Amino acid sequence: MSPLEILKYPEIQLFEKSAAVSEIDAVLQNQINQMFETLYCSDGLGLAAPQVGCLQSFFIYDFSRRDDEAKYGAGPIVLLNPEIIESEGEELADEGCLSIPGYFEKVRRAYRVQLKAQDREGKDIRIEAEGLAARLFQHEIDHLNGVLMLDHLSSLKRNIFIRKFKKKQKYAESK
Ligand code: CO
Numbered sequence: 001m002s003p004l005e006i007l008k009y010p011e012i013q014l015f016e017k018s019a020a021v022s023e024i025d026a027v028l029q030n031q032i033n034q035m036f037e038t039l040y041c042s043d044g045l046g047l048a049a050p051q052v053g054c055l056q057s058f059f060i061y062d063f064s065r066r067d068d069e070a071k072y073g074a075g076p077i078v079l080l081n082p083e084i085i086e087s088e089g090e091e092l093a094d095e096g097c098l099s100i101p102g103y104f105e106k107v108r109r110a111y112r113v114q115l116k117a118q119d120r121e122g123k124d125i126r127i128e129a130e131g132l133a134a135r136l137f138q139h140e141i142d143h144l145n146g147v148l149m150l151d152h153l154s155s156l157k158r159n160i161f162i163r164k165f166k167k168k169q170k171y172a173e174s175k
Contacts, residue, residue, distance in 0.1 A: 003038040004052040018057040018144045044098040048143030059140035082117035
């Protein structure tokens with residue numbers, strides 16, 4: 001098995017809405033395994049299916065490489081058709097995205113969320129999370145709706161990002 005290519009901004013698929021997962025079959029399990037392989041080759045904590053070009057509503061994550069893993073229920077975990085059913089509080093903290101490598105910016109998110117989803121066998125589950133895990137859930141669910149962390153920034157910060165991105169692109173093309 002080899003890692004999949006992680007799509008990078010401004011790839012069009014990153015802005016599309018994913019379809020619900022309805023069939024839990026060998027194709028899906030294989031896709032999940034390949035996504036874990038891809039995640040472990042990166043320095044990220046989570047990966048949403050659209051980031052590897054699969055427009056299906058699920059994401060994977062694993063906190064077990066962090067020292068404070070116990071706080072987050074560790075991993076590896078797959079959440080199919082995840083939905084936020086409750087959110088509470090607010091927190092502004094640094095965030096990054098494997099589809100926007102090297103870019104980190106403060107994003108405002110709910111501090112605590114409750115999700116309903118299915119696990120990789122299709123069993124209904126509910127998960128509660130706060131802090132970093134709650135942030136990850138919100139970030140990954142955004143991916144399933146074609147939303148990037150950039151969409152949460154002020155228009156000023158977003159414009160600075162776009163300007164710098166275009167400059168970098170131009171520079172790369174000129175070489
Ligand atoms: Co991301």
